[in-house]
Amino acid sequence: MTRMSRSSGFDVLADEAAGRLVSERPDVIVEATGRFTTSRRRATDFFTRSTAVVGAAAERSGARHVLLSILNCTRPEVQGYGYFAGKTAQERAAVADGRDATIVRSTQWFEFAAQNLERMRVGPVAFVPGMTIAPVALAAVATVIAEVATGHRTEPVVEVAGPESMSLWAMTTALPHPGVAPVPLPIPGRTGRAFRDGALLPEPEVEVVGPAFREWLAAARR
Template identity: 60%
Template sequence: MRVAVVGGGPSGRAIERALVERGATATLVSRSTGFDVLRDDAVERLGGSDVIVEATGHATTSRTVATDFFTRSTRAVAAAARASGARHVLLSIVHCDLPEVQGYGYFAGKAAQERLAREVSEDLVIVRSTAWFEFARQSLDRFSIGPLALVTQMRMKPVALDAVAGVIADVATGRRAGTAVDLAGPEVLTLWEMTRRLPDRPAVTVPLPVPGRLGRALRDGALVPGDDAEVVGPTYAEWLRAGSG
């Protein structure tokens, strides 16, 4: 089983590890390995794969930029998958398509990506995950100024990235069937609660309320999935105890 994983971020690396654990031949490709999904010939570079996992990302709050990036990435990956008869596994975000969160351009871009993938990919599995536990640290790094950190007011049902990567590897290697799955962790938590429990956090943390409809939706738990989402992985406390924070 040859699996190409497009995207060299935390998820790409975790998925690669999970695939290798399952005996698959995994190749991680991104700009740092010499493959730009927006510019290079994806059909040629990803050809010969049995499965292509798409885990690319581009940090932006602009709807235009996010939509352009994610749809171009998906168009290229889908073309490569069609050309080699490969399955396309897309990593996405639970509830990124809700109307009340479209004010966050990144979610609008992910929602556009999902819609396009359903149109152009012939053999598609969308694995949607809630925010990862790792998001608390990433968010701190992004919103820290010296000893001060701003913490976005949001309620989630976060999940360990390794657990998500395991499901993606199971999908890619045929251990799981289905065309879509939503994944979440075991508990509802606010980003504030997650941040306050991190080791080595900045001395002063200040809640950051996002204004308007989007902010209300984030605070009220619009990103918390319903009971149909599959619960995977450890609790946040277990994950922290294992030294992952």
């Protein structure tokens, strides 16, 4: 199995990346690339180029392609957020022309709160967008991906979420010693309302995996 990540070898998605993946003779390629940006153009360019590389490598090697994506990123009301627009384009590219790709969508990981503080930091403060989500443990998502990769799950699309709904603000203020002062940041317009009002929350049929956020925090402190 080969996992494509943002390591130095693939950070720029060089033309030889597909050849390097093929040379490893993978059975499965798990695509979990990422680039933080709110620009639709940059996100779409990055994610579609990533999937073009992986798709080509999968076809040449006969490997299965597993794409990690975000739950509800394809909903129309969140396309105003460039990152989600890029992920939507990536999903379409993964299955274009009849390609056989499995898409695993998860809600935001527990680490998202701390990552947001780093990305949105301005001096001694960090802005926290208004979002309502059902965060999930990365380890639980990784287990699901492993089950897909090993053939224990065979659905073309697998969706998972954490066990509880909460705001990003609640997650952030629960973090011990964040090292920066969080400041609420209302997102204007349709996208902001969608984020706040639950567009990122799972539908009732979505599978719930992993522990609750505060259980995860308590375990991390031990």
